[in-house]
Amino acid sequence: MNDQTLTPEERAANLKGMGSSRKRVEDVRFTQGKGNYVDDIKLDGMLFGDFVRSPYAHARVVSINAEEALKVPGVLAVITAKDLEPLGLHWMPTLAGDKQMVLADGKVLFQGQEVAFVVAEDRYAAADGVELVEVEYEELPVIVDPFEALQSDVVLREDLDPAADGAHGPRKHHNHIFTWEQGDKDATEAVLAEADVVVEEMVYYHRTHPCPLETCGSVASMDKVTGKLTLWGTFQAPHAVRTVASLISGIAEHNIRVISPDIGGGFGNKVGVYPGYICSIVASIVTGKPVKWVEDRMDNLMSTAFARDYWMQGKIAATKEGKITGLWCHTTADHGGFDACADPTKFPAGFMNICTGSYDIPVAYLAVDGVYTNKAPGGVAYRCSFRVTEAAYFIERMIEVLAIKLNMDAAELRRINFIKADQFPYQSALGWEYDSGDYHTAWDKALKAVDYEGLRKEQAQQLEDFKAGKTRKLMGIGLTHFTEIVGAGPVKNCDILGLGMFDSCEIRIHPTGSAIARLGTISQGQGHATTFAQIIASEIGLPADDITLEEGDTDTAPYGLGTYGSRSTPVAGAATAMAARKIRAKAQMIAAYLLEVHDDDVEFDVDRFVVKGAPERFKTMKEIAFAAYNQAIPGLEPGLEAVSYYDPPNMTYPFGAYICVVDIDVDTGETDIRSFYALDDCGTRINPMIIEGQVHGGLTEALAIAMGQEIAYDEMGNHKTATLMDFFIPTSWETPTYVTDHTTTPSPHHPIGAKGVGESPNVGGVPCFSNAVHDAFRPFGLTQSHMPHDHWRVWKTARELGLHA
Amino acid sequence: MIPGAFEYHRPASVAEAAGLLSQLGDDARVLAGGHSLIPMMKLRMADLSHLVDLQDLDEMKGIKITVSSVTIGAMVTQHELIADDALAAAVPIIREAALQIADPQVRYVGTIGGNVANGDPGNDMPGLMQCLNATYEVQGTEASRMINAREFYESAYFTAREEEEILTRIHIPRPAGGTGYAYEKQKRKIGDYATAAAAVLVGGGEASVAMTNLSDTPVWSQDAGKALASGDVEGCVAAVMGAIDPADDMRGPVEFKKHVAGMILRRAIDRALSRAS
Numbered sequence A: 001m002n003d004q005t006l007t008p009e010e011r012a013a014n015l016k017g018m019g020s021s022r023k024r025v026e027d028v029r030f031t032q033g034k035g036n037y038v039d040d041i042k043l044d045g046m047l048f049g050d051f052v053r054s055p056y057a058h059a060r061v062v063s064i065n066a067e068e069a070l071k072v073p074g075v076l077a078v079i080t081a082k083d084l085e086p087l088g089l090h091w092m093p094t095l096a097g098d099k100q101m102v103l104a105d106g107k108v109l110f111q112g113q114e115v116a117f118v119v120a121e122d123r124y125a126a127a128d129g130v131e132l133v134e135v136e137y138e139e140l141p142v143i144v145d146p147f148e149a150l151q152s153d154v155v156l157r158e159d160l161d162p163a164a165d166g167a168h169g170p171r172k173h174h175n176h177i178f179t180w181e182q183g184d185k186d187a188t189e190a191v192l193a194e195a196d197v198v199v200e201e202m203v204y205y206h207r208t209h210p211c212p213l214e215t216c217g218s219v220a221s222m223d224k225v226t227g228k229l230t231l232w233g234t235f236q237a238p239h240a241v242r243t244v245a246s247l248i249s250g251i252a253e254h255n256i257r258v259i260s261p262d263i264g265g266g267f268g269n270k271v272g273v274y275p276g277y278i279c280s281i282v283a284s285i286v287t288g289k290p291v292k293w294v295e296d297r298m299d300n301l302m303s304t305a306f307a308r309d310y311w312m313q314g315k316i317a318a319t320k321e322g323k324i325t326g327l328w329c330h331t332t333a334d335h336g337g338f339d340a341c342a343d344p345t346k347f348p349a350g351f352m353n354i355c356t357g358s359y360d361i362p363v364a365y366l367a368v369d370g371v372y373t374n375k376a377p378g379g380v381a382y383r384c385s386f387r388v389t390e391a392a393y394f395i396e397r398m399i400e401v402l403a404i405k406l407n408m409d410a411a412e413l414r415r416i417n418f419i420k421a422d423q424f425p426y427q428s429a430l431g432w433e434y435d436s437g438d439y440h441t442a443w444d445k446a447l448k449a450v451d452y453e454g455l456r457k458e459q460a461q462q463l464e465d466f467k468a469g470k471t472r473k474l475m476g477i478g479l480t481h482f483t484e485i486v487g488a489g490p491v492k493n494c495d496i497l498g499l500g501m502f503d504s505c506e507i508r509i510h511p512t513g514s515a516i517a518r519l520g521t522i523s524q525g526q527g528h529a530t531t532f533a534q535i536i537a538s539e540i541g542l543p544a545d546d547i548t549l550e551e552g553d554t555d556t557a558p559y560g561l562g563t564y565g566s567r568s569t570p571v572a573g574a575a576t577a578m579a580a581r582k583i584r585a586k587a588q589m590i591a592a593y594l595l596e597v598h599d600d601d602v603e604f605d606v607d608r609f610v611v612k613g614a615p616e617r618f619k620t621m622k623e624i625a626f627a628a629y630n631q632a633i634p635g636l637e638p639g640l641e642a643v644s645y646y647d648p649p650n651m652t653y654p655f656g657a658y659i660c661v662v663d664i665d666v667d668t669g670e671t672d673i674r675s676f677y678a679l680d681d682c683g684t685r686i687n688p689m690i691i692e693g694q695v696h697g698g699l700t701e702a703l704a705i706a707m708g709q710e711i712a713y714d715e716m717g718n719h720k721t722a723t724l725m726d727f728f729i730p731t732s733w734e735t736p737t738y739v740t741d742h743t744t745t746p747s748p749h750h751p752i753g754a755k756g757v758g759e760s761p762n763v764g765g766v767p768c769f770s771n772a773v774h775d776a777f778r779p780f781g782l783t784q785s786h787m788p789h790d791h792w793r794v795w796k797t798a799r800e801l802g803l804h805a
Numbered sequence B: 001m002i003p004g005a006f007e008y009h010r011p012a013s014v015a016e017a018a019g020l021l022s023q024l025g026d027d028a029r030v031l032a033g034g035h036s037l038i039p040m041m042k043l044r045m046a047d048l049s050h051l052v053d054l055q056d057l058d059e060m061k062g063i064k065i066t067v068s069s070v071t072i073g074a075m076v077t078q079h080e081l082i083a084d085d086a087l088a089a090a091v092p093i094i095r096e097a098a099l100q101i102a103d104p105q106v107r108y109v110g111t112i113g114g115n116v117a118n119g120d121p122g123n124d125m126p127g128l129m130q131c132l133n134a135t136y137e138v139q140g141t142e143a144s145r146m147i148n149a150r151e152f153y154e155s156a157y158f159t160a161r162e163e164e165e166i167l168t169r170i171h172i173p174r175p176a177g178g179t180g181y182a183y184e185k186q187k188r189k190i191g192d193y194a195t196a197a198a199a200v201l202v203g204g205g206e207a208s209v210a211m212t213n214l215s216d217t218p219v220w221s222q223d224a225g226k227a228l229a230s231g232d233v234e235g236c237v238a239a240v241m242g243a244i245d246p247a248d249d250m251r252g253p254v255e256f257k258k259h260v261a262g263m264i265l266r267r268a269i270d271r272a273l274s275r276a277s
């Protein structure tokens, strides 16, 4: 049945396994508008819930009057904190060990906070009801600045005992959340005191928002007959949601089924637990009917998880020649009204301690202070592993500032400080063990690809022309070499709310040689159904096209911690390979039996087992699958399936070298990205086309963040960027053409050597764009300016540097 | 983002539409492309009980071009303005400006009538119409009347149009052959309103200059036009700078907008002069 004339290479190509740019199987439905998102779910008798939200950033809630709202035809109930209190659900735990109000309990802490939940027969009646709920507020002083918060007498969190420790140790002030320290403070300060050169800078990474195309939402359906709760939602971690829902509601875990259907982008926004989820569940329990809650864009931008907002004070010490001798960082982290960061429990500032970056820095010290303010809660990893973007931005800015001080070329400064290929596995001063890397090779390849020297010459010429009045445009060259840390993570280190961060895969081969695989992760656009089938295809020799992949239904998928922090390939991808290998091991025994030889006398060959030394004698995987079910094989159970729960021994450390060129109009502040070159090393490459797509998407989000996207508040705590008119999402028009490239340095500890790539372009892209803008102004004395580099901020920089004479 | 309840009407003639407006009073509003009005309703900033849809009114569609003037029906979409080659030949600045409005999706439905009638200082067409010295024809239950675009805008969202009047047509005198033109707009992204925009016509001893989104109405400056007509670019810029009054927003503070307005205007003037013959 198998064509013996095909070469092994041809047979491998037919599998569309690892290395193949297989087209995304998901796109068949997505490109036809046939996806099935939460808002597509329609159940008999389904109700709709909507929030009354606070117009104030800080106020007491004096009274709530729902009388008029309840008169609206179709409005069934208005739920407030008072109604949730008897159930113990007026507050909920956050992922960061804090608690958050589900509905305003006496006061509100940010504009847009959920105050009451109006349940109605449809979303129109709900919206009319929301308009008519009368809430009386008494305004309180507003604090939007984290430094002011730490000085202020105003107590934001009256529910917390100021004398008691927080979830991460002692609190220094009533608006302080935690201090997190890493590294060696004394040794670092000693190095700083004696160094040839020390530069100090405040690097601010502004508040922004993941703003996925699909906003957050849920549909809860409590079946009072079976006692089963089904919860559909935009969950990046459906199993964790099930466990947490069980723990806080008291409903037995087997009676809760959580389903993440298609998700239209997550980027960290859909990791957390939101009041809307809880309220839809409570409303369903109360009414006995399914209840849907879906945010609109303004709800999403105002209330569900923001990202960044880190004030990073840095000091870097170096020799005259530019060898870095020490790094010091103190970060003031604005967490908003509740600490709802999504970080592993032991890491309240995520993996910010990757801030030594790609450099061999002998000593370092990091301290992070978390602070409450009157802003929305969150602090999620927006297309990055926990706080890795902040860390990369910090070190890549500090390197540039040091280069200015030393009057050195920033590419050369990086090169002399890179960790060398022979130093891996590398122990960093802030506690990580980098698994593998070859930074010099990547860097040299990148510089050569863009003709770095040529660019610098061109830039010098343009500067001359500028000074001579021949042009009003400046050219900037942005450099970045980033190192990520992804794939959380070893269970011994990493848990969320006590749930260990392993992941899983279960594979079932059907008798005819097709298969279904289920994972503990959930795709939000990453193309898991495409890539994970490719891993299986290569590992067991069945065509990827014959493998169905399912995720997101906790009743069917094996337990796992979900998709964020680029962990799917490093963790669930590893589980997939390991499960496939279990199947291959059984297949080997079956093949040997069928071929009447000893197990050790057959070997795997692309899509079959062959008798060693006799390649004409073989059994294909399809034949083996059929036999596994239909032939009595002594000593073997029927069937062909396996499950693997994978606890990774370490994280993976993807890296990359990015270079971009920007032209800046100093008179209008307009910027134009002339070119962008991105070299990524994510270890073994499973699907090059998907990698390229991920890089394009991540770079575009990085462009947005660096050049215009922000969550801004005025001093009264009013949210100023709650629509897409002011919150910048680039269209194809603003998006430059990207050139992608790669090197391949496999992870030594991952079964297939893969590292994860989805977030690299955001981590590396933001500093690259920002460095380019800074670089353009370097000859005029600019060391640091704050993102986003929108027209007016760029203009302001030019003005302050005296370029508008 | 859910509007309150409203009644929907779809009249078959301008007279019927005007009749509905006068009968329903304050609670009614006409609906053209809906791309300004519907967002306001979804934000519940406009609370209306009746929408009178103009979609069926063929009398308000179409573009007529004669030797001396152009007449554009209020229901002509921005996309149709761009697609009309004869219009582009007669008054090329219209295509140039329309291409800088919003994005293709918005332009497929947004109309010129809605754009100029709305009175939103961010809209591009009002300034352009002032620059072109256009006249709006409006019709109530009585006979129609003409209002010059330069006298139409009173303050943000307040215009010389009476509540029950419908803007039916726009009459534009054709600029003399060889008139240089330019529409320059700085914006943060596609789909954004102007940080600053300038419409300039110059040639044959005449000039006209209007600015957008730099005050609560479009800014057409007679002095600026006069100065430019006499070749005094600096005088033109100075006159405009004296007339604008921008407000700060997420695009930037007043100082920035004024500076950008000057830059954009100079660029428009340069480009218009380079096209004048």
Ligand SMILES: Cc1cc2nc3c(=O)[nH]c(=O)nc-3n(C[C@H](O)[C@H](O)[C@H](O)COP(=O)(O)OP(=O)(O)OC[C@H]3O[C@@H](n4cnc5c(N)ncnc54)[C@H](O)[C@@H]3O)c2cc1C
Binding pocket: B029, B030, B031, B032, B033, B034, B035, B036, B037, B038, B039, B054, B074, B075, B100, B101, B102, B103, B106, B109, B110, B111, B112, B113, B114, B115, B116, B117, B118, B122, B123, B124, B125, B165, B166, B167, B168, B191, B192, B193, B194
């Ligand atoms: C994302 C986005 C970006 C945009 N960017 C720009 C931009 O850059 N520049 C720009 O100029 N515009 C922009 N717009 C606005 C767009 O051009 C609108 O379509 C236009 O301003 C209104 O036209 P409309 O036909 O949609 O009017 P509608 O929204 O239907 O009506 C607007 C108002 O005018 C009234 N009205 C409409 N027609 C008439 C009439 N014939 N007589 C009397 N009153 C009438 C209505 O009652 C209503 O009050 C943008 C819109 C969106 C959604």
